[in-house]
Structures are given as structure tokens and as C-alpha cells.
Amino acid sequence: MSQKNLTFSISRSNxxxxxxxxxxxxxxxxxxxxxxxxxxxxxxxxxxxQDQSLMYRHSCHHGSCGTCGMLIxxxxxxxxxxxxxxxxxxxxxxxxxQTMNPLGDLAxxxxxxxxxxxxxxxxxxxxxxHADGVKPFEVEHWERFEDxxxxxxxxxxxxxxxxxxxxxxxxxxxxxxxNRPERRAELLEAxxxxxxxxxxxxxxxxSRVCPTGxxxxxxxxxxxxxxxxxxxxxxxxxxxxxAR
Ligand code: SF4
Ligand code: FES
Numbered sequence: 001m002s003q004k005n006l007t008f009s010i011s012r013s014n015x016x017x018x019x020x021x022x023x024x025x026x027x028x029x030x031x032x033x034x035x036x037x038x039x040x041x042x043x044x045x046x047x048x049x050q051d052q053s054l055m056y057r058h059s060c061h062h063g064s065c066g067t068c069g070m071l072i073x074x075x076x077x078x079x080x081x082x083x084x085x086x087x088x089x090x091x092x093x094x095x096x097x098q099t100m101n102p103l104g105d106l107a108x109x110x111x112x113x114x115x116x117x118x119x120x121x122x123x124x125x126x127x128x129x130h131a132d133g134v135k136p137f138e139v140e141h142w143e144r145f146e147d148x149x150x151x152x153x154x155x156x157x158x159x160x161x162x163x164x165x166x167x168x169x170x171x172x173x174x175x176x177x178x179n180r181p182e183r184r185a186e187l188l189e190a191x192x193x194x195x196x197x198x199x200x201x202x203x204x205x206x207s208r209v210c211p212t213g214x215x216x217x218x219x220x221x222x223x224x225x226x227x228x229x230x231x232x233x234x235x236x237x238x239x240x241x242x243a244r
Pocket of ligand 2: 060064078081
């Protein structure tokens with residue numbers, strides 16, 4: 001297996017007792033990687049062998065838990081799905097996701113992501129994959145988890161700077177309407193606000209960065225359409241494109 005010498009330029013910081021971030025800086029670590037190592041693998045080796053104080057979040061190592069989102073050479077990615085050597089650079093810059101409160105180094109607090117999720121939403125839905133398959137007699141239908149892994153990459157990439165529910169929670173509202181149509185009126189009311197479906201500026205960044213194909217922008221467009229179809233008065237003007 002081929003090996004490659006890389007430099008990881010990692011954004012570091014400390015959090016003081018009052019929860020304020022201090023001393024944001026970059027620190028470089030040299031590491032030999034093989035072609036199979038991901039950026040998360042590299043962070044783990046650096047933490048094990050070079051600096052045990054390095055902080056980052058992760059759990060599953062396979063793109064399911066959504067905890068390892070970060071900026072890797074300026075792009076929002078899951079560290080566990082990003083092969084380090086394949087980036088074809090000598091230095092890999094790693095930073096925490098912007099727009100989320102820092103917890104130190106690469107770790108961020110994902111709590112705000114969940115604040116506006118629909119309450120009591122179901123995370124299981126009917127599977128389309130085996131819709132025509134032959135089912136064992138005792139199986140009524142196939143089910144699977146929703147696509148969203150709550151990684152926050154979409155929220156971090158969104159250029160809307162005003163108060164906004166954000167792409168992940170809005171996509172969750174539309175999924176819940178699809179899963180449970182009986183909640184449609186209640187959920188449309190929740191997103192027909194000046195911080196709900198309307199501030200979206202259609203930049204489409206959310207759909208581009210989503211690692212699991214949720215396409216949040218499509219869900220937001222569907223929510224707006226449903227609001228109009230149901231004769232509700234839009235709570236705000238649609239947002240315009242603007243840069244963060
Ligand atoms: S919609 Fe996609 S990018 Fe946004 S939180 Fe869910 S999985 Fe992550
Ligand atoms: S560690 Fe779970 S998605 Fe990366």
C-alpha cells in the first residue's frame with residue numbers, strides 16, 4: 001500500500017471557564033498516511049501519537065452518526081468519508097464547522113441544529129428500495145431510517161444570516177408531512193413564519209454539501225408550494241441571494 005507524507009494544519013482553540021473561545025490558532029502535524037486513511041483516521045493517529053489534547057467529535061466512522069462534519073481544505077465534509085491522500089495536496093487544513101458554537105479545537109456544539117426540528121417526528125420511513133420485492137408473508141412493508149444524519153453541514157453552508165430555522169429542520173418538517181400527512185396543517189403553520197421557509201435565498205449550498213442526498217433546498221421549495229396550495233398567506237417575502 002502506498003504511503004504519503006502530509007501536513008495537517010489543524011485549527012486549535014481553548015474554551016475558558018465562562019465558555020468563551022480563546023487563542024484560536026493553527027497547529028501543524030506531520031503524518032505519514034496510506035491511501036486508505038481518512039481525515040478522521042489521521043486525526044485519531046495524531047491524537048494518539050502526538051497530542052492527546054486534540055478535540056474533535058466522531059462516533060460511527062462510516063457516515064452514519066453525523067458527528068464528524070468539519071471544514072477540510074475549505075469544504076464542508078464528513079472527516080470519516082474523506083480520504084486524506086485522495087485530496088492530492090501536501091497540506092490539509094482542518095477547521096471546525098462555522099456557525100456552530102465552538103467547544104474547542106474542531107468540536108462544535110450541535111444543539112441549535114435540533115431546536116426547530118418537529119416535535120415527535122418519526123425517524124423511520126417506508127423504504128422505496130424493496131417496494132416491488134417479494135416479502136416474507138409476515139412482513140407488511142420494509143422500513144428504513146431517514147436519510148438525514150443531522151450532521152449540520154447544510155446549516156453551516158447556508159448564506160442566510162438572519163434568524164432562520166435552517167435547511168435541516170425545514171427538510172425534517174417536509175419529510176414529516178410526507179410520512180404523516182395528518183400533521184400537514186400543524187407543520188405548515190410552524191414553517192410559515194418569517195424565520196421558517198421564507199428566508200431561504202435559494203443558494204442551494206445545502207443540497208450541494210449534504211453527504212446523504214437529502215436535498216434540503218428541494219424540501220424547502222416543496223414547503224413553500226404546500227403553503228400556497230393550502231391557501232395560507234405567506235408570512236414573509238422569499239429571501240434573496242446574499243453572501244455570508
Ligand atoms: S440535510 Fe444533509 S447536510 Fe443537512 S443535516 Fe441532514 S444529512 Fe446533514
Ligand atoms: S464518524 Fe459518524 S459520520 Fe463520521
